[in-house]
Amino acid sequence: MSVKFPTYKLSDKQIRGIACIVAHEQGSIAGWFAEASQIANRTDIMGDQYATPARAVQTVCSGWYAHGKTRYEQGTTNPVVCAIVRRVFIDGYRTLPRYINEHDCMSDISTVKDGGKSVKSDKSKWKRHTTVIHNRMSSTYWFWDFPGGHASGVDPFGYTSQTYRKKWGDFCYTIEETWEPVARIIAFAKNEVGYLEKRSNSSLTSKTANAGSRNYTKYGEWIGANGDYWCASFISWLFYQAFTSEVGRKLLAGAYSAACETIRQNFIKKDRYHTFLTGAKKGDVIFFKGTRHDGANHIGLIYRVKDGVVCTIEGNTSGASGVVDNGGGVAKKSYKTTETKVLGYGRPDYGIVYPKKTASTPSASATSTEKTETSVYYKKYTGKSKSIVDALGAVGVADTSLKHRTKIAKANGIANAGTVAGNNKMLALLKAGKLKKG
Numbered sequence: 001m002s003v004k005f006p007t008y009k010l011s012d013k014q015i016r017g018i019a020c021i022v023a024h025e026q027g028s029i030a031g032w033f034a035e036a037s038q039i040a041n042r043t044d045i046m047g048d049q050y051a052t053p054a055r056a057v058q059t060v061c062s063g064w065y066a067h068g069k070t071r072y073e074q075g076t077t078n079p080v081v082c083a084i085v086r087r088v089f090i091d092g093y094r095t096l097p098r099y100i101n102e103h104d105c106m107s108d109i110s111t112v113k114d115g116g117k118s119v120k121s122d123k124s125k126w127k128r129h130t131t132v133i134h135n136r137m138s139s140t141y142w143f144w145d146f147p148g149g150h151a152s153g154v155d156p157f158g159y160t161s162q163t164y165r166k167k168w169g170d171f172c173y174t175i176e177e178t179w180e181p182v183a184r185i186i187a188f189a190k191n192e193v194g195y196l197e198k199r200s201n202s203s204l205t206s207k208t209a210n211a212g213s214r215n216y217t218k219y220g221e222w223i224g225a226n227g228d229y230w231c232a233s234f235i236s237w238l239f240y241q242a243f244t245s246e247v248g249r250k251l252l253a254g255a256y257s258a259a260c261e262t263i264r265q266n267f268i269k270k271d272r273y274h275t276f277l278t279g280a281k282k283g284d285v286i287f288f289k290g291t292r293h294d295g296a297n298h299i300g301l302i303y304r305v306k307d308g309v310v311c312t313i314e315g316n317t318s319g320a321s322g323v324v325d326n327g328g329g330v331a332k333k334s335y336k337t338t339e340t341k342v343l344g345y346g347r348p349d350y351g352i353v354y355p356k357k358t359a360s361t362p363s364a365s366a367t368s369t370e371k372t373e374t375s376v377y378y379k380k381y382t383g384k385s386k387s388i389v390d391a392l393g394a395v396g397v398a399d400t401s402l403k404h405r406t407k408i409a410k411a412n413g414i415a416n417a418g419t420v421a422g423n424n425k426m427l428a429l430l431k432a433g434k435l436k437k438g
Contacts, residue, residue: 004171006044007092008053016075018089020083021061021068026155028399030095030148032084033175034157037094039064041101045164057089079190083183093178096157097171099164100144103157108135112143123150133158151437152399181243181251181350182283188242189313196328197316201226207351213328219315222389225258229326231299232260234315235285238301243353245393251348252285260287262297267346275344277337280305284345286312290325293400296343298325300333308337380433388423391430408438 010018022035047056062069074083087093111134112120113146119125119406123146132144133156141158148154152415159165198204200211219233221225239248249256253266264287267273280286288295300314311334318327323341328418335342361366379395389400397404402418405426409417412429416422429435 005032005092005094005098006038006053008040008043008057008089008111010054010057010089013075013096014054014057015082015085015089016077017072018057018061019078019085020071020074020076021065022085023076023078023081024067024071024146025065028152028154029080029147029179030152030175031154032066032081033088033178034145034147034154036088037096038100038103038157040088040094041096041098044098045101078328080187080355083187084179086180087183093173095147095172095175095178096144097159097165098168099161100157100159101164102160103144103155104133104135104139104142105155108133109156110136120401126150126156136378166417176354181353185238185242185283185301186313188238189303190236192315192330192372193313193332195315197230197328211328211425217315220258223256223258224387228258229316230258231314231316231325232263233258234299234330235263235299242268244396247353250352251350253346253348260299261293262286264296264343264346270349272347273344274347277310277335277339277342277345280310280337280345281347281406282352284347286345287312287343288323288325289341290323292325292356298323302345303332305337310335310337310339343418366438376436377433378437381427381430386427388427388430391427395430404438408435411436411438 016037018036021039022032025035026032026271040062042064043053043056046060047053060070061072065071109120110265111118112126112131114125114127114131119131121300126143128144129142132140133143134140141160143160145159146152146154146156195217196211197213198210198216199214200210201216203210204216204218215227215230217226217230218235219227219237220230220238223233225233235253236258239251240256242248250264253270253272255262255266257263261273263285264273280302282305284302286302287296288298298314298317300312302310302312304311311332313330314333315330316327317324317331317333318329319331320327321358378397381391381395383391383394385391385394388405392400392405406417409415409422409426412426412435414422414425426435
């Protein structure tokens with residue numbers, strides 16, 4: 001599919017400025033792509049009024065958003081959001097049609113009607129091009145979409161011009177088409193550089209707070225091995241975060257693990273393991289020898305290969321030269337392709353991220369009860385994992401954070417979210433297909 005959107009030549013500072021606004025407006029990958037696309041669309045429409053496209057971008061960012069000027073000047077270095085903004089503005093991939101150039105915060109919306117009936121309280125009934133939204137500023141527009149789905153809590157997008165829709169059409173990319181998987185996993189890895197392990201089991205989500213040398217990390221907590229060596233937990237966490245639970249597991253050749261050698265053996269079994277580093281590419285998973293046991297003692301993600309040098313991002317290491325398999329943080333490293341401590345590398349099958357799409361329509365015989373249960377309850381979990389995080393991810397829940405799990409627990413009358421007892425109650429309901437959506 002060829003690119004059909006205008007592209008912009010912007011400086012790194014401008015990219016960081018747009019990214020700062022995008023990060024404040026939305027809180028998910030889908031939302032960041034949509035917000036960046038909306039800013040690009042708005043810039044297209046306003047561009048003729050200014051001397052240069054870059055000037056139009058600055059004007060849109062500074063004048064269209066609350067605190068826009070301050071945030072645009074402040075900028076952000078978050079690699080994930082910056083990578084998305086580059087994909088939209090520099091490469092020309094957008095996840096909204098070009099005519100969608102305005103949206104409101106949920107708090108700004110006064111009425112939402114479809115077919116003359118109010119649907120404001122039931123977002124699942126909001127429909128593209130037919131649902132009419134009125135805001136408190138006396139504007140009226142047709143609803144377009146919720147980035148990430150209506151249950152995600154992000155803002156809706158509207159469009160304000162039938163003329164532009166006729167002129168530019170409904171073309172846009174999906175996130176899968178927009179952000180290829182190798183770039184995605186590298187962006188997530190770069191975002192973690194600088195994270196320091198903790199001296200106790202607190203402040204795990206902070207990059208630098210409570211720094212220590214006892215191997216406590218958010219990666220270890222997630223996988224259930226906090227306090228242990230955590231380089232493999234870090235790699236597993238990256239693939240889980242960047243992709244869905246099931247896809248991330250498949251990319252690591254079958255399983256998330258806190259053990260480097262387990263992941264290496266999985267790549268070997270899938271015939272996706274190589275020993276000569278000269279053939280390595282970005283996105284590959286690299287394995288190192290160590291002193292603790294035979295096999296892989298350390299692991300990392302390759303983000304660049306150039307001129308006989310392999311550059312990696314690793315957890316449980318340090319910025320010191322050479323292989324450091326029990327350091328205190330997430331760091332960028334580099335090695336010559338002749339490095340003798342390298343065992344080899346595994347190549348994830350990134351092609352599985354974009355499976356062929358097939359049309360799917362609900363069965364005509366589906367009962368109203370079935371439809372109601374589908375909208376109220378999460379899909380029934382049939383796996384064997386005892387982790388509520390893993391189970392929720394397996395049924396398609398994108399946000400498995402403690403904050404969101406607390407909302408789910410509240411919706412199901414569970415008061416002790418985050419505890420073993422609370423997690424077990426949620427898991428039992430999910431296995432029975434009776435866990436209400438939060």
